[in-house]
Amino acid sequence: MTRKRSSTIIRTALIIAALGGLVFLAASSLGIQGLLDAINFRDRQLEEALEEKKAAERRAEALEKVAERLTERRVIANVVVLDQTPDENGQIWTTLRVLLSPRREGDPAPPAFGPFKIEGDILYFETLIIQFDDEDVKMGHPLRGKAAYLLTRVFGEKQAPEDGEPLEDIREKPPAAYEVGEPELAVFEREIWRQFWRYAQDRETAKAEGVDAAYGNAVFLKVDVNKLYEIVISNQGALKMQEKL
Numbered sequence: 114m115t116r117k118r119s120s121t122i123i124r125t126a127l128i129i130a131a132l133g134g135l136v137f138l139a140a141s142s143l144g145i146q147g148l149l150d151a152i153n154f155r156d157r158q159l160e161e162a163l164e165e166k167k168a169a170e171r172r173a174e175a176l177e178k179v180a181e182r183l184t185e186r187r188v189i190a191n192v193v194v195l196d197q198t199p200d201e202n203g204q205i206w207t208t209l210r211v212l213l214s215p216r217r218e219g220d221p222a223p224p225a226f227g228p229f230k231i232e233g234d235i236l237y238f239e240t241l242i243i244q245f246d247d248e249d250v251k252m253g254h255p256l257r258g259k260a261a262y263l264l265t266r267v268f269g270e271k272q273a274p275e276d277g278e279p280l281e282d283i284r285e286k287p288p289a290a291y292e293v294g295e296p297e298l299a300v301f302e303r304e305i306w307r308q309f310w311r312y313a314q315d316r317e318t319a320k321a322e323g324v325d326a327a328y329g330n331a332v333f334l335k336v337d338v339n340k341l342y343e344i345v346i347s348n349q350g351a352l353k354m355q356e357k358l
Contacts, residue, residue, distance in 0.1 A: 233269035
């Protein structure tokens with residue numbers, strides 16, 4: 114073999130070796146990039162799963178708050194039964210005081226009503242209620258998130274309602290219970306009570322202004338002396354009277 118041919122063979126071998134190295138480097142590079150891509154894909158999947166989990170938690174929290182708003186009840190009055198005495202005909206007369214609750218946290222306590230003497234031991238408490246749209250209650254609307262109410266009078270089972278004892282008066286302008294509080298809320302509440310009978314008689318107008326219903330209702334209960342009772346209203350306007358434990 115000549116020297117020239119030997120040199121050619123050596124150069125060819127070197128070229129082949131170099132090409133092999135390049136191929137190896139390229140394959141190695143592609144392998145590393147593929148690994149990096151796989152890691153990035155996994156990280157994106159983890160981030161998406163974490164976001165989905167956080168979104169699900171936010172939805173669950175929102176639903177829990179909606180449920181709380183729909184089932185929340187607040188005490189609107191406490192009733193103290195001071196005495197029960199029969200008259201000469203054996204008819205029981207119940208002596209009581211009515212302690213209204215503040216409309217909002219931080220408001221001063223309204224003045225107490227009574228003592229009253231009511232005929233009978235079954236007491237009726239008449240209330241005017243403005244019930245707002247369910248969606249406003251669910252979302253906790255700052256003005257229409259809770260039913261508005263006026264506890265208007267108390268009477269006994271043996272009495273006509275008009276012979277009972279007056280409590281809050283819708284004819285006041287505004288009702289005394291709504292003279293205090295945040296200015297925007299106080300203005301809103303005074304206006305809805307000014308419009309109460311309009312809402313009650315014109316359902317279309319009521320709906321247009323976010324009022325689901327305006328109506329009167331009464332709760333009643335047989336009471337015993339030296340016991341304390343409470344009248345409770347839900348954010349949707351449902352009333353309940355019960356002994357306070």
